[in-house]
Amino acid sequence: MKAPLRVMNMEVRHPAGSQSRGSEAQAVADAHRDMIVLENVSKLYGQAVALHETDLVVREGEFLSLLGPSGSGKSTILNIIAGAVAPTNGRILLNGQDVSMVPPRERGLGMVFQNYALLPHLNVFDNVAFALRIRRIGKEEIGKRVRNALERVGLVGYEERKPRELSGGQQQRVGIARCIVYSPSVILMDEPLGALDKKLREQLQAEIKRLHKDLGTTLVYVTHDQEEALDLSDRVCLMNGGHIAQVGTPQELYFEPVNAFVADFVGESNLIEGRLTARDTLTTTDGLTLAVRSTEGHATGAPVKVLVRPEKIRVIEGAEQQVVPSQHNFCTGVIAQTSFVGSMTRIAVRCQGGLLLRIKIASSRVSDCLTAGTPVSVGWAASDSIVLKN
Ligand SMILES: Nc1ncnc2c1ncn2[C@@H]1O[C@H](COP(=O)(O)OP(=O)(O)OP(=O)(O)O)[C@@H](O)[C@H]1O
Ligand SMILES: [Mg+2]
Known part of the structure; x- marks a missing residue:
């Protein structure tokens, strides 16, 4: 049914890099x-x-x-x-x-x-x-x-x-x-x-x-x-x-969202509020100390939001800490809610201290075991914790 386009009108311009261009x-x-x-x-x-x-x-x-x-x-x-x-x-x-x-x-x-x-x-x-x-x-x-x-x-x-x-x-x-x-x-x-x-x-x-x-x-x-x-x-x-x-x-x-609005509007996000106590350290309003991607342009003590995408957080059953050795931030908590949406499972974890984290993992037998009330450990890297302007 669908024939290739014949160009009828020379107003049509080709995108950069198409074969009709030269060098x-x-x-x-x-x-x-x-x-x-x-x-x-x-x-x-x-x-x-x-x-x-x-x-x-x-x-x-x-x-x-x-x-x-x-x-x-x-x-x-x-x-x-x-x-x-x-x-x-x-x-x-x-x-x-x-x-x-x-x-x-x-x-x-x-x-x-x-x-x-x-x-x-x-x-x-x-x-x-x-x-x-x-x-x-x-x-x-x-x-x-x-x-x-x-x-x-x-x-x-x-x-x-x-x-x-x-x-x-x-x-x-x-x-x-x-x-x-x-x-x-x-x-x-x-x-x-x-x-x-x-x-x-x-x-x-x-x-x-x-x-x-x-x-x-x-x-x-x-x-x-x-x-x-x-x-x-x-x-x-x-x-x-x-x-x-x-x-x-x-x-x-x-x-690389420039501020919290962009981070929140594009994709799903965790926006963790706190104050920078060093260029690469955040103390959250819940009193947790988190390693974040090193940042310039934010004064120490400044209130900021830190973005962690839900798919960047690892979660395992049990409160053993240390989810993956290379990860810098660890919390223990309890699963507050799970939601199966086909290929992905969304999990909300209430961490000790009160921080609520939204996590997205590929659905599997493992994700099936992660039901509400299960004690878990969560972890994520400092490089996945992006400091944003409010
Ligand atoms: N003719 C008009 N008179 C007065 N205000 C207007 C007029 N047209 C648009 N606005 C206002 O300008 C702002 C921007 O409107 P615009 O139509 O560009 O929004 P939009 O992003 O396209 O929103 P939507 O997604 O709802 O279509 C709105 O606050 C709207 O109320
Ligand atoms: Mg419109």
């Missing part, structure tokens, strides 16, 4: 080309700040997700890029050109909305053809391009159906086909999979990932689902209250 040096240079630049962009509604002054660069061919809680400013950024919302301050560059005063339609961007925004009285073919007809493209060419776009999203054979005769996932695919049919060099998607069930979401996530790879388009993708953002993106821009909290690769956000 490796060229690929390196391309990797740094800026496709979208926000300079000092802010948005106020009356006195209310939707977006504080923000700088953001999206590189050519990049998949960048805007992630964050509801009301954090994700759609505001996307709509400012699209031209649907005028910024209060700052300017927007697209491919090096200042487009701050350019109306949305002339920015040449593709947009996929959460609610599909299909035209209900038009069938699938005409919905997909709509943008091409506006551009006054010939009938034969329209036929070719629509067929191609429908092949890409696996909807050949559905041309005559009206939107109401399609499932949610199929409507969403029409939304995507309608966008890719005119090969925009930048595609903006605002929570496109928000309304779909888990299985369908996963299926369409894989399709969006493949489309991005095949088309080489620069893609800005809004989501509040951190797993989706980590899975799909080259980089993630995490928003909090109209500010950028951190921009980085999924690995950077997960392993």
